[in-house]
Amino acid sequence: MDRIAFLLATGLARGLVIALFALSLVIIWRAARIVNFAQAAMAVVAVFVAFAVTALTDSFWLGLVAALVAGAVVGYAVERWLIRLVPARTPLPGMIVAIGLVMVLQAGIGIAFGPQHRPMAAPFSEQPFTVGGVPVLSPYDLFVLLVALGVVGGLALLFNGTTLGLQMRASAMAPEVSRLLGVRVPRMVTLGWMLSAAVASLAVLLLVPTELGLNAHSGDVLFVHAFTVAVLGGLDSPVGALVGGIVVGVLISLVTGFLGAGLAPIAVLALLTLVLLVRPGGIFAVKEARTA
Amino acid sequence: MSSSTPRLEVDGLTVTFSGLTALDDVGFTVGDGETVALIGPNGAGKTTVFNAVCSLVRPASGSIRIGGRRAPATPTGLLERGVARTLQGLGLFESLSVLENVLVPLSGRRDGSGRDAALETLQRLDLAADAATPVAALSYPARKRVALARALATRPQLLLLDEPAGGLGPDDIAELADVVRTLSAQGCSVLLVEHHVDFVMDVADRIVVLDFGRVVACGTPDEVRADPAVEAAYLGLEAAA
Structure with a gap:
């Protein structure tokens, strides 16, 4: 029982990071109808900037801010100078270009920084608290959990409580109608890319201290899990990303704890297959997406 | 804008799609507080006129002026020029x-x-x-x-209504007609595309009849009703139906 409580708690913390990354995929899908396969590679570029800032200033917090800013800048650059040039009649060209971008970015990082993993210190202890003799979340897990919940809450507020969020939702649902209504759709798409890349960068930054360290492929597994979550929840559904992220995080944690880490990816893919068989659009998918 | 400048001025508008002429030298004006209806059979080019006014299609030739100024280059600029539009498919x-x-x-x-x-x-x-x-x-x-x-x-100062009465019952159409008349009285110019002839005759100050992308008649509802070309192109079909 103690073990289950511990695995559930750590699964929740990890699941929220996955949910954050999945949310970033949902944001970009809603804004531009692209499954951005380059999301992890772009985020890793931003986290390398954060790594450099942290190394120079000895401050994790300045690194965190740098990751957000660098993520937004990378998102802006990729959208304005690459994706905008790609024909958008179907999602396929954009996806292919994104896959190409993964190769370029990962090769570039590899050439610049080498293949080694660079350890990043967590700003809080990773030793779990014990409650009634049962080890649960570590201070760092708690920090991750609070940051993730804060970002999810902030995004919900942005999209549901501000005029900018309303414009972003409208332009994602029906770009042509939105243009007729005075919404500057290209600007909304750029903002979507910036926001999405910043959130993804934050997710990778939060994960790196608990993994082997930072290298060009640090975001790859997170991307696979988050992509699974986004498909599970429905690419259009922020709620689906949140719930799906927690489910997958807990699943990974339980399978790792009871059956071994090697089986965790298989469990995630089995879950993905099951959901695709039962509800191909995703559990939280809504029928209406771009019907306006 | 001087008082004599039309709210909307369409002049010599020609639109082609892949070599096919959708609009051919179409011209008409809509004055301040005036309600003008575009009518014609399906495929006559009515919605294409709307799309051209809204900068959704680029004319091959001709000009569109809103409040005496050239129409904006993109639809995003319509709002600040006082133009609003409804869509045939609602677009909600x-x-x-x-x-x-x-x-x-x-x-x-x-x-x-x-x-x-x-x-x-x-x-x-x-x-x-x-x-x-x-x-x-x-x-x-x-x-x-x-x-x-x-x-x-x-x-809006110019309201484009694309088939506003379509799918509505008599009571809703009567309410809609009241809304259009009120807007007109408040100085809003209205350009509408509509198949519902009684509604058009009720609310329009002038009617422009399109057929095969050309203006075949233009005038008051009574003038248009009496025009044999209109009867052949549109009202005749309606009467026969």
């Missing part, structure tokens, strides 16, 4: 609430007046009780009112 954001739909064109206002304007418009069109309801849950006539509310909320 189905998963957004009624209020959110009406707020979208007002969302660029920085003074926070958008919400008040939206609520006032919903009140005016008897939609206030449904403000929080997702559009997808509404009946078709109510959805049409939402589309109209979204256009009216910006207080």
Whole structure:
């Protein structure tokens, strides 16, 4: 029982990071109808900037801010100078270009920084608290959990409580109608890319201290899990990303704890297959997406 | 804009699609507070005129002037030129609430007046009780009112209505006619595309009849009704039906 409580708690913390990354995929899908396969590679570029800032200033917090800013800048650059040039009649060209971008970015990082993993210190202890003799979340897990919940809450507020969020939702649902209504759709798409890349960068930054360290492929597994979550929840559904992220995080944690880490990816893919068989659009998918 | 400058001036408008002429030398004006109806059989080019006015299609030749100035290069600029439009397919954001739909064109206002304007418009069109309801849950006539509310909320000087009476019952059409007459009395110019001939004859000050992309008649409802070319192109078909 103690073990289950511990695995559930750590699964929740990890699941929220996955949910954050999945949310970033949902944001970009809603804004531009692209499954951005380059999301992890772009985020890793931003986290390398954060790594450099942290190394120079000895401050994790300045690194965190740098990751957000660098993520937004990378998102802006990729959208304005690459994706905008790609024909958008179907999602396929954009996806292919994104896959190409993964190769370029990962090769570039590899050439610049080498293949080694660079350890990043967590700003809080990773030793779990014990409650009634049962080890649960570590201070760092708690920090991750609070940051993730804060970002999810902030995004919900942005999209549901501000005029900018309303414009972003409208332009994602029906770009042509939105243009007729005075919404500057290209600007909304750029903002979507910036926001999405910043959130993804934050997710990778939060994960790196608990993994082997930072290298060009640090975001790859997170991307696979988050992509699974986004498909599970429905690419259009922020709620689906949140719930799906927690489910997958807990699943990974339980399978790792009871059956071994090697089986965790298989469990995630089995879950993905099951959901695709039962509800191909995703559990939280809504029928209406771009019907306006 | 001087008082003699039409709110909308379409001159020599020609639009082609892949070599096919959709509009051929179309010209007409809409004055301040005037209601002009574009009628004609399906495929006559009525919606293409709307799309050209809204900068959704690029004319091969001709000019479109709104308030004496050239039409904006992109649809995004229509709002600040005082132009609003409804769409034949309504174009509503189905998963957004009624209020959110009406707020979208007002969302660029920085003074926070958008919400008040939206609520006032919903009140005016008897939609206030449904403000929080997702559009997808509404009946078709109510959805049409939402589309109209979204256009009216910006207080346009030129309103383009694409088949506003389509799918409505007699009571709703009578209400719609009242709204159009009120707008006209307030100085709003209205250009409408409509198949419902009685509605058109009721509200239009002038009618422009299109057939195969050309203007075949233009005049008051009585003049157009008496025009044999119109009877052949459109009203005759309606009468035969």
